[in-house]
Amino acid sequence: MSDGWTYVEERFDVTCAKGQEGLLTLGSGYLHVRGSFEEHLYDAPQAVTYLRKPANVTAEAFPEMKVKWGTFVPGIYGLHPLLGKEMTNLPWFLSLTPFVAGEKLDVERSAIATYRRTLDLKTATLRRELRWHTLAGAVIDVVFERFVSAARPHLCVQRLTMTSDRDVDVSLEAGIDADVRTSGYDHYTAVEFSRPAPDEIACSIRLDSGDEVHMRSWVAAAGVNWQETETDRQANLTATLRLRAGQPEVVEKRTAVTTSFDPVRQDLGTLLSCDHRYEALHAEHADIWATRWRQSDVVIEGDPEAQLRLRLGLYHLLRAHPNDSRLAIDPKAYAGDAYRGLFFWDTEIYMLPFFLYTQPERARSLLDFRINTLDGARANAASYGYAGARYPWEGDVDGVDQCPNWQYRDHEVHVTADVVYALAHYARATGDMAYLTGNAAPVLRETARYWLERVDWRPGDGYPSLLGVMGPDEYTPISSNNAYTNRLVAFALEAAAEVEPDEALKRQYREIAAGLPILRRGELVMQCEEFERYAELDFDALWPDRSRPLAAQVSQERLYRSRVLKQADVLLLMMLFEDEFSDAEVRAAWDYYLPYTSHDSSLSPGVHAIVAARLGLMEQAEAFWQQSLDIDVGNGAAEGIHIAAHGINWQIAVMGFGGLRSAMNADLLTLNPRLPANWTRLAFPVIWKGQRAWVDIRHESVAVRNDSAEPLAVVVRGQKEMIAPGDSQTFAVNV
């Protein structure tokens, strides 16, 4: 049974190797490496060139590859001829390969008696143990360990420990491989290797964007002499190590990385040359992770597997955060290049709450990214002929839209309002309302200026409309008065009116905000004007294989004229503005849209879980929670982590089941929990307007501890209490 902290891979399964590689990505925010094997696999070339074309990533077929190396530094981008800027896969520095009598360690072809790989979430450490029966007769216990230091974000530390049952010579190869591609494309215009010291190898590359990356590896093993071999794109240090029967031998490899995107260029030698031993480096790293977990962990008792999977997602959120307000988190969490390292609304709507209610300073950093890229948003608006600022559907580090598919880039405009919603969410959740009148004010004003030009006043209507939009549901490409978009834009305009000094503009913003319609048929909120005029799709006939997305079995042409949702749309609106819709309205939307919803987007099940919990549909809530939790198991993470889903998994646990009301809908810390039947306990820390608290929910009670220095007002199931600093209050409620 899982201890709730250790992800265990009990055996190697090549059919899931790529997924595991993504799932076991390590990272420091600055540097991220996929969980590839140090000795690699056979028949898995990484220098395969092909032309990746613009496509809907949900339905995109990535080339068959056993595994896919990935080394990413956020902010380092290459220029793709079709896709625009894309995060570039950097040289692979993990290689650390033992050979015995010419036999390379190979988990597929060698005789491997035992195998176990673990990711210790508590310390963000990857470990692999195996017993290798070499062809030469020796039986060697091999242990690989690896972490990317949270304390020294430029540094990756590896250790290899080998113990043989007899004396044997082991040859080692440790190098840097720059013969890699980014989804088939070669962005490197120059590659240079050097050998700064006998036990060091360095690599510098230049990208087609002009960006530069430098890396240097130090390899240490007792009493060996390293030889260098080098080709155009690869350099290796090789040596032979004598294993004595029963006596463990240790090889260490440390790699430091710097880039031209670094605010201050650090010296690689200095970064590498700390005196710390492996254990000391690991301890300072583990300390930081302990703090992170103290701030952000969620405890689930009664369902150890769910506990582990939830924590695995939180681990990736904590790992992927760049700690740099020039950057946000891409939808694959720097664990794959599927979304090309670009920035979507995923941050604001799906990931932000986790940070906002547990580490608000890291939430702030993500929002400051939008403020810092306002110039890009201005350029986007201008490129369409509009004034003001328009946030990108797929933004680069400058905020410029790099989305190569026009239907999303042109029409999925809600992101610009989502950003304002998130800025306001931050202000309300932290109590820092000055943020909106201060740093964030230009964003509010300039995006409102864009909406002013983007709305249409149709002849005869008497109210403004947003035409030609794609809402969150991406299977309805060009629609009119999408409810989600209209409400979010109205919110953004109201917020802008608060900070707009020009009285005429202020009036116009309020007029549009008041006028943008939310269409209804009785209690049913309509997704858009057209929805009921679409065709019915015969789901049973056209979607025989539910294990694959609907879009992989039905043409886009058909989806675009049918009543079919890729993901929650009206329901997402109702999740964000829960007080504005009655239970009856939410239920009507649930009943109407759910049968049409394919959940082809990983963002969909989680929203449904939260809405189901609100409606008391606990069976469905738990089923959607499970679906959302499982998103990256099997080969789900092959092309990277579905990080927004993990953000919403936190929301399901804490806000759906834990019942924490969003600061957008509550002034005081408010809890209306509904625990799944098999859970015995749900506990989590939360920061509410600067006050830290610990919430501990069981079926018969809800306890809240005030970890702040001021009295804390708490409302549980409508019961309001003030809790003194350091005190706990237990509410006897049936959950």
Next chain:
Amino acid sequence: MSDGWTYVEERFDVTCAKGQEGLLTLGSGYLHVRGSFEEHLYDAPQAVTYLRKPANVTAEAFPEMKVKWGTFVPGIYGLHPLLGKEMTNLPWFLSLTPFVAGEKLDVERSAIATYRRTLDLKTATLRRELRWHTLAGAVIDVVFERFVSAARPHLCVQRLTMTSDRDVDVSLEAGIDADVRTSGYDHYTAVEFSRPAPDEIACSIRLDSGDEVHMRSWVAAAGVNWQETETDRQANLTATLRLRAGQPEVVEKRTAVTTSFDPVRQDLGTLLSCDHRYEALHAEHADIWATRWRQSDVVIEGDPEAQLRLRLGLYHLLRAHPNDSRLAIDPKAYAGDAYRGLFFWDTEIYMLPFFLYTQPERARSLLDFRINTLDGARANAASYGYAGARYPWEGDVDGVDQCPNWQYRDHEVHVTADVVYALAHYARATGDMAYLTGNAAPVLRETARYWLERVDWRPGDGYPSLLGVMGPDEYTPISSNNAYTNRLVAFALEAAAEVEPDEALKRQYREIAAGLPILRRGELVMQCEEFERYAELDFDALWPDRSRPLAAQVSQERLYRSRVLKQADVLLLMMLFEDEFSDAEVRAAWDYYLPYTSHDSSLSPGVHAIVAARLGLMEQAEAFWQQSLDIDVGNGAAEGIHIAAHGINWQIAVMGFGGLRSAMNADLLTLNPRLPANWTRLAFPVIWKGQRAWVDIRHESVAVRNDSAEPLAVVVRGQKEMIAPGDSQTFAVNV
């Protein structure tokens, strides 16, 4: 003043060089060459590589190039990584360059005293005369002549005549240049040169598609010895010729081309080795053109410039026709690669009538192409998950859709019905009704089978709908119940019901045909359900520069949500089915849609001219006629000929002004002419159900001569007469 047959370029203007090069394309149906100068220009490299991306061709910015060579054999395609199959630019064999004392003839940099280039439409012969004051002092009269033989379609014949005012040595260079690109892409995987004889040079290439092309040039000048120079991609024969003062010297170059697409592979040597002299080759070529003009000319008196421009378009229609039912005519008439040599609805709706009423056997060949590519249409339908056959928006020689832009490929479905309309048009115009029950029947049946699955029955509607379609107006991307599409599909289903043996299917086809709605608001036929719910576009503010397309100044995002037409849509429907709409309805559509129409498509003005003529709006008819006639002047033909516009120009002249009613709307040869005021005469041949006639229209009379062996029934302005074979009948009417 123009003689009505000779297109004259009085001076060289480099800013229009690329347009003239397209306009002066020669061709035999089999082989087409753009009107490039034999000696080329300086600073105009033809081997520039770039990645052409999918785009709306109307708004596509082609790279700046002074000129663009083009050598095309229909049916020869390369594989582009983004665009799919594309017609490939073949090696350039026109080069024939004189040098005097190291000075290359160069119309930009040499001292050129006189210059005149003519295209003789009567004989399809290009001629250029110039007087060259060489730096060395000699004054040389240079005459280049060129034709692609209509009698020997594999053969291009060139002649260069030079006469100097003094004795001078002229060096000559004549070669084949395979260092060319197709819109920036290199499709050649192998290039081989050889020298089959001292005065011959040959080139064979292989394309990335596997297609092969072979060409061989023979160069002849009195008493010279040719030397060969060769690089990877170019081979030249060079020699020096002594010009004696006042004594003309002639150099001939003949090039024969064969390809792997030829039904029978002919020997290049045999193709070249005819004994004919230049004059004899030209005479047999001119004979064929004389026949073509006899069959297809249109005489306009009173407007010599319009006469010439109309004939220039007819020339290109006659030239571009491939005389091979494995092929049709691409939208650039094999005079440029903008539309990649693919086949659109342009053939069926815009070009077909010209052939149908003057050379019906050539119309039949174009329609047989659709029958021959039914397998491709089946594959297209299957690729979307439909039964039956779906004709491609941009088809290759196999009928497979190569359109890289999903909005057109997926949604512009009307082409499949347009094909059936054209098949029926052929049957009615020729009287060969057995065509529909014979060869064409599978097309009728299988496209109907596709429509059966493509229609939707929306809940509660009680009638079938075509949802998610793009009509002819490409600025309304995904609409419902587009009137044009619905009517054409209904027509196709009615036609299919006639030939469908299965009674149940027959009933379903008729039910759908009867049910597909044509939406109306009073007398106004609505383009689609959504049109009135789009925004008003401020044309004046957003379209300041009317010399460039609207789409170059307003984003697609905005166009797609606004009331704006790229081209005639409802009006085109009313042109095709003129009897089904009253004058009041046509007028209502005219008044409503015209202010919203950008005419960004070259297919638009001509349709408006015809509809205006019907409405008696002669001023507007003449203005649109002029706009359509002028489409290829200036730089209009830079990327190829707008051949569909020329097809419709014939329709404006003969059907709009000449008043010939389409066989789709009239059983007898019927004329309701309306001449422009400044025309004194309009005369043309026509074949009506196999009977040849000559129509001669003046303001005071309409004369019809029966050139057939049977009595001919004619209706002029409602007056019906039978005309005996060989007889003429003059109707005294005010036109």
